[in-house]
Amino acid sequence: MLIQLTWDYLRHRKGRVAAVLVLQLIQSIASLWLPALNAAIINDGVLEADIPVIWQLGGVMLGVTILQVIAISAAIYLGAGLAMGLGHHLRSEVFGKVQSFGRAELHRFGPASLITRSTNDVSQVQMVVHLTFTIIVMAPIMGVGGIVMAAAQDVVLSGLFVVIVPILGLFTFSMMVRLGPLYEVQQTRVDTINRLLREQLTGVRVIRAFLRQQAQKRRFRRANDDMREVWLKIGTTWAFMMPVIQMIVGLSSVAIVWFGGHRIDDGAMQVGSLIAFINYLMQILMAIMMAAMMFMMVPRARVSANRIGDVLHTDIDIVAPAEPTPLPPSPAEFRLDGATVQYDDADRPVLDSIDLRLPAGSTTALVGGTGSGKTTLVHMLSRMVDPVSGTVTLGGTDIRSFDPTSLRARIALVPQKAYLFAGTVASTVTGQRGALEFDEERIWRALDAAQATEFVAKLDDGLESRIDPGGRNLSGGQRQRLTIARALYRAMAGEVDLIIFDDSFSALDFATDKKLRHALPDAVPGVAVLIVAQRISTIRHADRIVVLDGGRDVGQGTHEELMESCSTYREIVASQLSAEEAA
Template structure:
């Protein structure tokens, strides 16, 4: 999975990767050449007292060292460019894929997990790429070249490598095998910590209201402790592995000096050759150490790559049309015919056989008890979900065949939970129509009954809005969301219980102003409050996912028990008849 991901996203950087490989090759060859020059200085210069030879070879060593430094800097520079570019491209790819997801896929992964995959998981793959380009290119060359040159210095002494290298690889292999499941668990624990932290920050008011601070501290401490335990497990393995590797390296040095000293004493080897052999042994072991760093990172990066690839290979359940239809004109005629929707794996559909027609210039209301499927029906219109049976049409065209951009322009949705983005009042109102003028913004605010409180803000339209709109009240968020939809001037307005946080006077004033503003548009309102929808041209009553009544307020009060029960739970008989 990791290799496949890297192959796919490193293609644009083949030139830079080639430069890294070239610089690393030159730098590694220079590193391997230095011990041989050092041996020559000792055996042919120091021992024989040839100062000229020492100066000449020493000058060559300085030149090789300079070349080594330059190539090393260049390799790291280009390697960093490739790694950071890969991280940027992966984050962009994940973000782009998530933007295509329907609410079903977002709910399946969860926001905390998607954030972790976009940040922490990408960072792990990026770091592995950087380490690979700066270490793993040179490590195998240094290891193989070191062995060849060590054999060239003294073959009998090179027999130690047959013991040292396998022992080192065995230690590393055992550690890597045990680390992989720990790193997978670590990423899952990070997801859990992010999820709990996000819930606590978002729900801080509820926590305070119910005095559940201690409970939330314990919940976070539990997730934090689980992450700590897994991290400690991986840390213990690393803490055990590195001393073991260093122990093998130090024992190897002692063994080389011991047996090499006997070889020098017997005349089978020169002092310079022994020095060079020891240097090559260190280079071989250092290359294995480089591989150790890589092998420590590979299991975690592989797990992260799998999690990233899971997002990138997940297709949205809301499939764009193969040949999108873009009507020349749109009236906003909305119809649902035999529509049903079932969540994956669910035994029963959430809504079943819904038939509904909404005409331009009319207000169609949907009411029903909690869980009757009102919001689900509304979400099928802008294709937040796709109907599993039946069809949703606008102007006679199935929404699944409409161009998504066209569908977005003709629908103005005010969701059940209004959300405002970090910025200003103006930037939020212009979210669906960036070219809207200030006059149009003020007009939308006036219709949405939001002009008064915006005018009282010192910065007015430039007043700052915090993430989620947390610096304004719930009613103000709803009115700003309604104004945002009005600025867009769509053909179809969808209000999902969008007046619930308003007082009765503001609700009535807003609906009166809205009726004048939407005389040629189709308006669909989902509401729990009877006073919000009693004046609608048509009221659709839902119960357990089915339509159980359609008519005006007076007609339904006369012959629909479900509607009558809902109304009388909020109003008296006299108020309902008024």
């Protein structure tokens, strides 16, 4: 998977890859040439007391060094650009893939793991590619070239490499085998840490309200201890590996000097050649160490690449048809006929044989206890989930024949949890960040219908007032009203057939709730409205109320009709209203 991910990007940039390889070849050849020039200066210049030869060969060494510096600088620059571009590409691919996920795919991975995969895992792959162009390309050239050049200095002494290189290679391979599984466990525990942090930050108020601080601390401590344990094993392995490598290098140097000294004493080798041989030994061992470092990082990058690949190659349940059907002209009616939803891991349907019409210009309400399937029905309308039986249609056509993106453009959703993106009031309502011009008149109409005009007008900068990520600088009711204004702004363009309020009035007081509901028909005439709510006062005046219980439709009608015919509805009403209020 690591090779596949990188090659999918690099194969379109073969020119830059080839340039990096050529530059690394040039600098490696220059690096291998320098010890030979140094040996020639000692043998032909210093020992022979020939000053002109020293100056001549010294000038050549200077030129080769300058060429080496230029080549390696250009190679690092191009290699870093390729690696950073790969990181940008992978993050973009993961983000785009996640945007197409439905409920099942999001549940499978979880937000914490998806965050880790698009940040930490991408960084691991990016780092390995960067080091590949700066180290791993050079390592084999330096290793093989060093052996060849050392043999050119003295063939007999080169026999020591037959012992040194296999010992170092076997040791490095054994360390790689040990570190691979540890890096896999490490990435999994990074997911756990991110998940716990996300849970604690998101639920900090609940944790404090129920005095769960100590329990959360224990959970995090256990996860942190597990993380520390695997890091200690990785660190211990590295701490053991480096001294052993240094010991092998030191013993190899002693052996070279010992046997080389005897050959010089016998007249079979010159002093400059021994010095060059030692330099080549250092280059060979350095190449092996660089390769070893890469092999230590490759297992972790391979694990990260597999995790990224899992996201990119996930089969998505909700996909666009090969030849999507054009959407019907607005206004079009959403309709459910015998729609049933059952998840793979469930023993019974979440929604069972639901029939529902949402005519243009009508207001329909959904009410039911927790877990009755209200939110699932909303997800089915926007095709976040598909029914296992029955149909959901728009304008008489099954919505599975439409492009999901185009279908969702015909729905304005006010989610159960009000979330605002960073920007201004204008960009929040319009959904257009960075736009130079806005339709201010339409924005103010949307704000007025959402009962948000009063507090927005009091802000220092009006429509240009800043909104923090998540709307942290606003109250819950203000966030809710801006979220509603965002949906109404889209509906006012005449391109929306349905507005869904998924329990969106809970943060509003009763007076604001009433004003908003009365303003909806005039603000978005001809658009169907679906209100999911728990408060009877919010839905009692809807054209049609649908009562759900355990995923089943147990009653449809007006408030008065359901009070006569539906015991479940009467129980809900009785828990909230007095007999006089319910009448």
